[in-house]
Amino acid sequence: MLWLIPVLFVVAFITFSLMHLVPGGPWDQEKQLAPQVVENLNRKYNLDKPFIVQFGNFLWNAVRGDLGVSYSYQDKGVTQILLSGLPKTAGLGVTAFLIAIIIGIPLGIAAALKQNSTVDYISVFFSTLFANIPGFVIGILFIILFSVTLHVLPTGGWGSIKQVIMPAVALAALPAAYIARVTRASMLEVKHQDYIRTAQAKGLASRVIIIRHMLRNALIPVMTIAGPELAALVTGSFIIESLFSIPGIGRLFVQGVFARDYGLIMGTILFYAFAVALVNLIVDILYAVVDPRIRYE
Amino acid sequence: MKQRLFCILGLLLIVMPLGLMVACTKGESTTPAPQVQSTPSVPQVLRANLDGEPATIDPNRASWSRERTVIMQVFQGLLGFNQDLTLKPVVAREIPSVSNGGISADGKTYTFKLRPEVTWSDGKKVTANDFEYSIKRLLSPDLAAQYASFYFDIAGGKDYFGSAKKDDAARTQLRSTVAVKAVDASTLQITLAQPRPTFLQIMALWPAYPLREDIISKFGDKWTEPPNYIGNGPFMLTEWVHQDHLVLKANPNYWGTKPRLSEFQLKMITDANAELAAYKNNELDMSRVPPGTEKAVMADPVISKEILRFPELTTFAFQFNVTRPPFDNVKLRQALATAIDRVAFVDKVRNGVGKPALSWVPPGMPGYDPNLGKEYEFNVAKAKQLLTEAGYPDSSKLPELKFQYSDTAGNRLIAQFLQGQLKDNLGVNLTLEPMESKAFTQFVNQEKHTWAWFGWGADYPDPDNWLPELFGTKAGNNHTVYSNPKFDALAKQAKSELDNAKRLQMWAEAQKMVMADTPIATMFYRERFILVKPTVKGIKTTGMDGQVTGDLFLTEINLTK
Numbered sequence: 001m002l003w004l005i006p007v008l009f010v011v012a013f014i015t016f017s018l019m020h021l022v023p024g025g026p027w028d029q030e031k032q033l034a035p036q037v038v039e040n041l042n043r044k045y046n047l048d049k050p051f052i053v054q055f056g057n058f059l060w061n062a063v064r065g066d067l068g069v070s071y072s073y074q075d076k077g078v079t080q081i082l083l084s085g086l087p088k089t090a091g092l093g094v095t096a097f098l099i100a101i102i103i104g105i106p107l108g109i110a111a112a113l114k115q116n117s118t119v120d121y122i123s124v125f126f127s128t129l130f131a132n133i134p135g136f137v138i139g140i141l142f143i144i145l146f147s148v149t150l151h152v153l154p155t156g157g158w159g160s161i162k163q164v165i166m167p168a169v170a171l172a173a174l175p176a177a178y179i180a181r182v183t184r185a186s187m188l189e190v191k192h193q194d195y196i197r198t199a200q201a202k203g204l205a206s207r208v209i210i211i212r213h214m215l216r217n218a219l220i221p222v223m224t225i226a227g228p229e230l231a232a233l234v235t236g237s238f239i240i241e242s243l244f245s246i247p248g249i250g251r252l253f254v255q256g257v258f259a260r261d262y263g264l265i266m267g268t269i270l271f272y273a274f275a276v277a278l279v280n281l282i283v284d285i286l287y288a289v290v291d292p293r294i295r296y297e
Numbered sequence: 298m299k300q301r302l303f304c305i306l307g308l309l310l311i312v313m314p315l316g317l318m319v320a321c322t323k324g325e326s327t328t329p330a331p332q333v334q335s336t337p338s339v340p341q342v343l344r345a346n347l348d349g350e351p352a353t354i355d356p357n358r359a360s361w362s363r364e365r366t367v368i369m370q371v372f373q374g375l376l377g378f379n380q381d382l383t384l385k386p387v388v389a390r391e392i393p394s395v396s397n398g399g400i401s402a403d404g405k406t407y408t409f410k411l412r413p414e415v416t417w418s419d420g421k422k423v424t425a426n427d428f429e430y431s432i433k434r435l436l437s438p439d440l441a442a443q444y445a446s447f448y449f450d451i452a453g454g455k456d457y458f459g460s461a462k463k464d465d466a467a468r469t470q471l472r473s474t475v476a477v478k479a480v481d482a483s484t485l486q487i488t489l490a491q492p493r494p495t496f497l498q499i500m501a502l503w504p505a506y507p508l509r510e511d512i513i514s515k516f517g518d519k520w521t522e523p524p525n526y527i528g529n530g531p532f533m534l535t536e537w538v539h540q541d542h543l544v545l546k547a548n549p550n551y552w553g554t555k556p557r558l559s560e561f562q563l564k565m566i567t568d569a570n571a572e573l574a575a576y577k578n579n580e581l582d583m584s585r586v587p588p589g590t591e592k593a594v595m596a597d598p599v600i601s602k603e604i605l606r607f608p609e610l611t612t613f614a615f616q617f618n619v620t621r622p623p624f625d626n627v628k629l630r631q632a633l634a635t636a637i638d639r640v641a642f643v644d645k646v647r648n649g650v651g652k653p654a655l656s657w658v659p660p661g662m663p664g665y666d667p668n669l670g671k672e673y674e675f676n677v678a679k680a681k682q683l684l685t686e687a688g689y690p691d692s693s694k695l696p697e698l699k700f701q702y703s704d705t706a707g708n709r710l711i712a713q714f715l716q717g718q719l720k721d722n723l724g725v726n727l728t729l730e731p732m733e734s735k736a737f738t739q740f741v742n743q744e745k746h747t748w749a750w751f752g753w754g755a756d757y758p759d760p761d762n763w764l765p766e767l768f769g770t771k772a773g774n775n776h777t778v779y780s781n782p783k784f785d786a787l788a789k790q791a792k793s794e795l796d797n798a799k800r801l802q803m804w805a806e807a808q809k810m811v812m813a814d815t816p817i818a819t820m821f822y823r824e825r826f827i828l829v830k831p832t833v834k835g836i837k838t839t840g841m842d843g844q845v846t847g848d849l850f851l852t853e854i855n856l857t858k
Binding site: 143 | 350355438439445446461540565570575578733734735736737738740752753754773774776
């Protein structure tokens with residue numbers, strides 16, 4: 001776990017540098033502000049101090065849990081913004097992930113076990129289809145169908161089950177397709193292994209073979225991709241959150257970059273880096289659980 | 298067995314929605330929303346949308362229209378605007394003038410008398426001290442308020458604002474020299490460094506709204522959260538779920554004519570398509586329209602009846618950098634201005650929404666001159682003639698013309714239109730240089746551009762806000778690098794001329810100078826295009842509205858069946 005610290009440090013340093021090197025600053029507007037106003041703003045947010053001092057201040061505060069202040073949301077701390085948005089984004093992400101797994105894995109398994117049958121072709125067709133339709137398009141189609149035409153679901157917001165369905169499914173489409181493909185491919189590979197032939201020769205029931213022997217091995221590659229997928233889902237999708245007006249953190253990063261909101265950018269980047277690192281760690285541990293060949297000292 | 302079950306479940310989940318999508322009818326058939334049980338009285342709740350979360354609703358610090366929509370309902374200032382944009386007294390008993398003694402003869406001292414019955418929503422009386430506190434806070438260096446510079450005419454204001462580096466003692470001393478004084482609880486006196494006839498308009502703007510010192514001292518940054526957000530206006534902020542929605546309820550203790558609405562709900566849907574979908578699903582009573590779909594909306598049999606359009610005080614133009622060749626040649630600039638078909642522009646690029654602009658100050662504002670700029674009306678022959686006079690009888694001999702713009706979908710259309718126009722009408726090639734938004738803004742603000750698109754919206758309805766800031770030599774928003782000493786002299790005079798008729802005449806002359814020198818080629822005046830449910834009545838639109846149409850006169854809106 002200790003390697004997490006240098007990783008976060010490097011990420012913070014690179015982001016901080018790039019942020020300040022990129023042309024355009026937080027106070028650049030079409031209706032330019034008076035120079036005295038810009039001067040006071042820079043002073044207020046310590047932007048007139050040398051780079052090293054600013055970075056140092058940021059690190060010192062970050063270590064104590066204070067990720068700074070957002071310029072776009074003037075009275076709020078970044079930590080507070082992230083904490084209030086995180087449950088929504090994470091909730092949506094986890095729901096989408098579960099949907100993706102519940103659809104993707106069984107579909108992949110069924111396709112592999114009945115290779116070249118109708119089930120297989122339908123499964124491959126749908127996974128290719130949904131791997132290529134952008135989530136935004138699926139989202140808009142859902143809104144037009146379920147909200148505008150049928151009036152059965154609200155167009156967006158967060159809080160009720162009705163509001164979760166459309167964004168979660170729209171978000172789950174791509175990962176579901178991807179997981180179905182990988183599950184199918186990996187099950188096929190495992191199906192033709194010698195030890196499966198042995199198990200069948202021994203006379204084991206097919207259900208036992210599938211669950212106890214095939215699945216555990218086939219799921220390892222699936223876990224490899226499922227981990228980063230979960231990280232991506234938890235950190236949020238800018239497009240889906242904007243479309244369904246979900247008050248989470250997915251929108252924040254992109255909006256922050258466009259607005260040159262340094263506080264928000266640094267906070268969200270650190271959070272993302274941490275989330276991705278954490279998820280990768282969990283996946284590594286799960287490997288050890290699932291695959292007896294892997295053992296850590 | 299189990300895998301079959303899995304298959305079937307999985308397939309069902311995928312096939313069902315697809316089947317439904319195919320089966321449903323295509324097109325814009327807006328089936329009426331499920332009918333609400335008809336109650337004897339319609340709930341007076343207006344639901345509108347902001348295009349995002351307001352950055353701050355602190356009146357001193359706010360600068361965007363999104364924020365103003367909220368602030369204008371909860372607070373009220375000494376003065377306000379009528380629908381025709383003339384001033385009206387609100388918290389003040391009357392508009393100060395020389396004849397009623399409210400303005401001193403030299404035009405520098407303003408005395409406001411407050412109405413005695415004005416109260417905060419918690420019952421306390423609004424006093425002149427609240428205004429003094431607010432204006433001094435606006436000018437404090439630590440707050441770094443973006444609109445502070447508008448109040449630099451107040452004697453001592455600029456110096457106090459610039460005192461960030463000084464120690465506390467010096468700062469306190471400078472604060473006390475800011476010439477805003479509560480002479481007594483109902484009299485406020487402000488002295489300016491030099492006369493500025495538009496000062497009254499600036500006092501009608503939101504940064505000068507009164508504030509409660511006790512609340513802000515007690516809660517600090519948290520004072521803008523309900524229930525601390527106490528104002529003196531017709532509504533109160535009762536709920537704010539960040540990034541999601543805001544709810545304003547009618548203020549039962551309001552000292553003036555109570556609003557007809559009981560509640561004003563503001564959602565924060567950022568995506569225009571989602572907002573329109575919410576409107577069609579009866580979740581909103583008002584909605585904007587995704588850019589580019591205006592013509593389709595106008596053709597739709599149902600929602601075309603719900604369109605509301607009105608002109609904004611906003612002009613868009615091309616600004617040349619007159620120091621960069623070949624744009625330093627005035628005849629060339631005039632040739633380019635005459636070679637662009639503005640009518641086609643409004644029709645094709647803006648979908649028919651907006652009006653072609655031949656001069657800078659827009660209609661609806663004092664100082665608008667409908668006869669100005671006719672010489673730049675689209676005329677290919679004239680444009681070619683001007684090009685010859687500019688020294689380029691053969692258009693292929695022109696040096697490369699470059700056009701910079703911020704790379705958004707809307708701007709791309711504008712750029713391509715321009716490119717097409719120049720090619721067709723003058724045979725001139727234009728190189729397009731898209732840039733990222735903030736990078737572009739910085740680029741233009743540093744005057745590195747050659748020719749760029751830009752717009753200007755009124756902060757207050759006076760040519761004072763439209764001319765000196767943009768065309769004065771080295772003025773803050775002058776990125777054309779235009780410099781005309783005659784203009785500067787006239788602007789200086791007009792800024793402090795107390796006779797209104799004379800003043801407007803001077804600004805008219807000044808505008809004529811600018812149009813003749815063509816540092817900009819005006820293109821169109823923007824218009825708002827929104828949808829409003831037929832149940833919403835009493836909307837009064839003005840050029841000073843915030844983001845929600847009619848929010849300057851929200852108290853007049855009511856809902857019917």
